Amino acid sequence: MAKRIDGKALAAKVKEQVRTEAAELRREAGLAVILVGENPASKVYVAGKEKDCAECGIRSFSHKLPEETTQEELLALIQTLNDDPAVDGILCQLPLPKHLDEEAVINAIRPDKDVDCFHPFNVGRMVIGEPVFLPCTPAGVMEMLKEYEIPIQGKRCVVLGRSNIVGKPMSMLLTQADGTVTTCHSRTEDLAAITREADILVSAIGKTRFVTADMVKEGAVVIDVAMNRDENGKLCGDVDFAAVEPKASYITPVPGGVGPMTRAMLMRNILTAAQNHQA
Numbered sequence: 001m002a003k004r005i006d007g008k009a010l011a012a013k014v015k016e017q018v019r020t021e022a023a024e025l026r027r028e029a030g031l032a033v034i035l036v037g038e039n040p041a042s043k044v045y046v047a048g049k050e051k052d053c054a055e056c057g058i059r060s061f062s063h064k065l066p067e068e069t070t071q072e073e074l075l076a077l078i079q080t081l082n083d084d085p086a087v088d089g090i091l092c093q094l095p096l097p098k099h100l101d102e103e104a105v106i107n108a109i110r111p112d113k114d115v116d117c118f119h120p121f122n123v124g125r126m127v128i129g130e131p132v133f134l135p136c137t138p139a140g141v142m143e144m145l146k147e148y149e150i151p152i153q154g155k156r157c158v159v160l161g162r163s164n165i166v167g168k169p170m171s172m173l174l175t176q177a178d179g180t181v182t183t184c185h186s187r188t189e190d191l192a193a194i195t196r197e198a199d200i201l202v203s204a205i206g207k208t209r210f211v212t213a214d215m216v217k218e219g220a221v222v223i224d225v226a227m228n229r230d231e232n233g234k235l236c237g238d239v240d241f242a243a244v245e246p247k248a249s250y251i252t253p254v255p256g257g258v259g260p261m262t263r264a265m266l267m268r269n270i271l272t273a274a275q276n277h278q279a
């Protein structure tokens, strides 16, 4: 039976560290949060991030904009926040309404305030191993592996998903930790044969019960990044938890696994930004 990785407890520990260090800053760290439109999931995520800021002693500046906001208006706001010394980090919640250009928005955020680590400059720094910020979800997964002393060096790692936010940077961080990494996606042939080789399997594809027990090697570490809703509207991941838990050595639950860690790593990035701005 797998040991459960307690993301909630570890996130609380990380946030406590952030709170202690944030209190030592000369001025309060600040995060500007931009939410455009009415996406219900985005509203929940943003509320969670603002709550985390309050718990960590970080100021949050909330910018809730209407659905009809134009590209020019959004870019003008980002410019203002780029120039505002009270703002250490800028987070524009994705996805944006269809008429807005996400890439242009990501590129407009000053890299030293890009606490999501989405800007190409920061992505590039991560790839060459000189990171300023790490992308929150993959960084949270790495923190979990570290906390539970799960070895990565030389291990077969399989990442399901190749998004810019999770899959690609996850594969990169595992590579930098000396894992042997395969990235799989919707076009991968004979997927189960590849996942069965994994010592560490990270799933980030967003399909309920996609990862079944026959896809998992005995004793594998299974990390479930997804936040899906099952047919009853219950929050669940990609992994068929009940079937995979007996086979894995470690497993993350959903909820209470990767999700809280993503939020905690955002707090750490804001702290880093504030420390850099005050150095």
Ligand code: GUN
Pocket: 091, 092, 093, 094, 095, 116, 136, 165
């Ligand atoms: N949408 C889903 N996840 C994220 C995230 O980590 N950051 C931002 N800005 N938007 C998201």
